[in-house]
Amino acid sequence: MQDLVTVFGGSGFIGSQVVRALAKQGNRVRVAVRQPHLAHTMRLLGDVGQIEVVQANIRNEASVRRALEGAQACVNLVGVLYETGRQKFQSIHAMGAKNVATAAAAAGVSRLVQVSALGADAESPSKYARTKAMGEEAVRAAFPTATFIRPSIVFGPGDGFFNKFGEMAVISPVLPLIGGGKTRFQPVYVGDVAKAITKAATDPACAGQTYELGGPAVFSFREVLEYIMAETGRQRLLLPLPSAVAGLIGKACEIIALTPVAPPLTSDQVELLKADNVVSGDKPGLAELGIPATTVEAIAPAYLYRFRKGGQYADETERFAAV
Template sequence: MQDLVTVFGGSGFLGSQVVRALAKQGLRVRVAVRQPHLAHTMRLLGDVGQIEVVQANVRNEASVQRALAGAQGCVNLVGLLYETGRQKFQSVHTMGARNIAAQAKAAGLKSLVQVSAIGADANSEAKYARTKGMGEAAVREAFPDAVIIRPSIIFGQGDGFFNKFGEMAVISPVLPLIGGGKTRFQPVFVGDVAKAIAKAVTDPACAGKTYELGGAAVVSFKEVMEIINAQTGRARLLMPLPMPVAGLIGKLCEIVTLTPVAPPLTSDQVELLKTDNVVTGAYPGLSDLGITATTLEAVLPTYMYRFRRGGQYADETERMVAA
């Protein structure tokens, strides 16, 4: 076994792939999460004793110190898609990121990877993007050699984007085109992002750089909905939804949704949709890390089939109906 890398938020959708990628390199991995009893399966992603799970809250200085003890590198994946209770964008994206960076520097870690997002901007009208941008600045101040990773929408089995609209296509006769469906995305495969992070935390040549990670193709919101129709085999009506109306719906969802159920839409997410989510070209990307972007076509059919009538047996069911 080689060096120890601490991964904050390592039990989630992206985190599990990052832990697996690090373990494949022979590294020891410490998965730091708020509720370790819910992350016991993480140990199965590596050899016996290679992966450990510990409790940590990025807002708590002492717990971050304990999680970093003896580590040579760390990755911060902790982030929110919406606010609940004490889990606020500011406290997690900005204060939590600053806390990790400061403690990593104090502990003498060799590397730190801060996972942010395309569109992170301390001056953004959207709280998510604004606090991500503030978090980047805080990390840079405390740990100048940190690597910042900005992915676009991440897709893969268990994602919260294509799966969400797949579920909607099952129960709703229409799919919304927020803002007319003009917003552009550059979806990037979760496995590619995990490889990029694993390289960034172990390669000294990446120190101090910012990477924007986009996938093989740029698609509009409308094109995404068309992909959802094709992948689910359901011809849902695509209905334009003006931004002001979507924003109002988002505010209502925030009011009536009960924690811990994720709201289907928030006003802050609507604000984010006013800006394209694609790489700017001003920063290095996947190719600079030696990674070829995986296409949507290669991955979506491997998990979106479950939204079809008949699920994995959809093709066989269709043939039987036709007969």
């Protein structure tokens, strides 16, 4: 086997794909998560003994140092989409990223990959985007050769975007077009993102680079919802919702963040939707990493089908209904 790579947040939607890709290349992988008892299945993604799961919280410097012992490379995937309890944007995206970079430099780690976000901007009205930019700045200061990965909306089985609106289309007769539905996205497949992160973590040529990852097509928010309705066979009213009104709804929904249930919308997410989420063209991306971009149409139907009437048996249900 090759190097030992510590992956912080390795049990999440993107992280599990990264762990699988790293293991497939023959690397030893240490998955560092807050609740290791919930990540025991991660060991099944590699050969016997190839993947270990350890406890680490990037807000706790001592646990970060332990997770990095003996590692040659490190990936930080930890992030939150909304704030709850001690999991705040500032403590995770900024201070947490700094803790990982500082500990990695002190431990003599050769390569560090910081997963940020497309739209990370210190001047953004969104706290999510601002703290992502703060994290990048802190990592650069502590680990100058770090590689940064900035993906657009990431799609794939288990994603929190296409699935969210697919579920909404099942229960609601109306889908909201926040800000009029003009915001543009460049959805990128989770498998492609995992390949990019793996490449960055194992190829010294990627050191110091910032990669913007987007898929082969750009969709407006309206086009995304129309695509989801077409794939799920659900006809729903697309209702334009001014950003100001959506922001008030988001603030009301944030009360849900005090419970274990994820809020359907937050005021900070409304701020994010005011800006396009597409690659700038000024930074290298999937093409420069030698990774062909996968289309939404090639993947999304395989998991959006469950939101059709009849689920996986939708075609049969329609056929018998026509008899």
